[in-house]
Amino acid sequence: MPELPEVEVLVRHLDPQLRGQAIRQVELLRPSILFPPDPTPADRVLRGRRIRHVRRRGKYICVELDPAPGVPGLFWMHLGMTGRLWLQPAGAPLPPHTRMFWDLNRARLVFSDPRGFGRSGWDEAPLRRLGPEPLERTFTAARLGALLVCSRQLLKVRLLDQTVVAGLGNIYVCESLWEAGLSPVRRSDRLAGTEVARLVAAIRRVLRRAIRFGSKLNLDWTGTGRDRLFYFGRVAGSSSPPRERFAVYEREGDPCRRCGAPIRRIVLAGRGTYFCPGCQP
CATH class of the missing domain: 3.20.190.10 (MutM-like, N-terminal)
Structure with a gap:
C-alpha cells in the first residue's frame, strides 16, 4: 500500500x-x-x-x-x-x-x-478524522505524547492508527522505530518524554529521506517494472534497480546496520514487523 x-x-x-x-x-x-x-x-x-x-x-x-x-x-x-x-x-x-x-x-x-x-x-x-501531519510544525512531541499516553496499545500498532499520525504505514513505522531506537512492542503509554521527542525526530527524518529518494527517480505509472516500488522506477539512465532503502523492513536475518545483530520479524496486528533486538530494547 x-x-x-x-x-x-x-x-x-x-x-x-x-x-x-x-x-x-x-x-x-x-x-x-x-x-x-x-x-x-x-x-x-x-x-x-x-x-x-x-x-x-x-x-x-x-x-x-x-x-x-x-x-x-x-x-x-x-x-x-x-x-x-x-x-x-x-x-x-x-x-x-x-x-x-x-x-x-x-x-x-x-x-x-x-x-x-x-x-x-x-x-x-x-x-x-486524520491525526496530525508528521512533516508539519504542529507535529510536536507534546502532541504525539498526548496521543500515545492515553493508550495501552503496543507502540507499532498505535502508530499505524491514522487518527494518531496521518500517512504512516507499515514500512515507515518499522523504519522510524529503528531510527529512534524504540521497540515495536513497547506499550504506548510507557514512553518517556525524551523517547517521544526522539520518535518525532526519527519519523521526520525517515519520511523526508524517502521523499528525497522518490523525487530523484522516474515514476513507474503503470506498475510494469520489477523494482517492487510503488511508482518509484529506476534512476534515469540506469539499468539497475535503486539501492536498498530500508534499515530493517524486509531485512529479516540480515545484520543491523547499527549494532550488527540479526534483524527479526514478528507479526503485530496482522502486519509483518521488522526490528533489531539489539538496539531497539
Whole structure:
C-alpha cells in the first residue's frame, strides 16, 4: 500500500500538470469507488470545474476545485492497496482495471485499481478524522505524547492508527522505530518524554529521506517494472534497480546496520514487523 512518501511524490508531480485544467467529463466505471455512496452523478458535480491545486492529507490526494454554489470545493482520492493515478494522452486507450477517469482540456486523468480497494469522494469526514501531519510544525512531541499516553496499545500498532499520525504505514513505522531506537512492542503509554521527542525526530527524518529518494527517480505509472516500488522506477539512465532503502523492513536475518545483530520479524496486528533486538530494547 502506498504510504505518505509515495503519495507526496505523486502529488508533487501531478499538481503543476493539473493546475488550471478544466474537467470536461467524469466517468465512474465502478460506482463503488465513490465513498460514501451518493446518488448524485459525479459528472454533474465535477463537470466544468477548474482544478486549482492538488495537495496531500495523510495518504489522501486532495484536488481543490474552483468555488461553485451548492457543490463541494474538494474531491479526494485514496489509492487503497493497488490504486494508481496518472495522466495519459486524451486519445489513449484506457488501461485495464480503470475505475474512474476525468477528461480534461489537455489530457485524461486515470484512476486504475486492480484489487478495487481505492476510494474517492467529496465528503470530507474521512479527512477530518486524520491525526496530525508528521512533516508539519504542529507535529510536536507534546502532541504525539498526548496521543500515545492515553493508550495501552503496543507502540507499532498505535502508530499505524491514522487518527494518531496521518500517512504512516507499515514500512515507515518499522523504519522510524529503528531510527529512534524504540521497540515495536513497547506499550504506548510507557514512553518517556525524551523517547517521544526522539520518535518525532526519527519519523521526520525517515519520511523526508524517502521523499528525497522518490523525487530523484522516474515514476513507474503503470506498475510494469520489477523494482517492487510503488511508482518509484529506476534512476534515469540506469539499468539497475535503486539501492536498498530500508534499515530493517524486509531485512529479516540480515545484520543491523547499527549494532550488527540479526534483524527479526514478528507479526503485530496482522502486519509483518521488522526490528533489531539489539538496539531497539
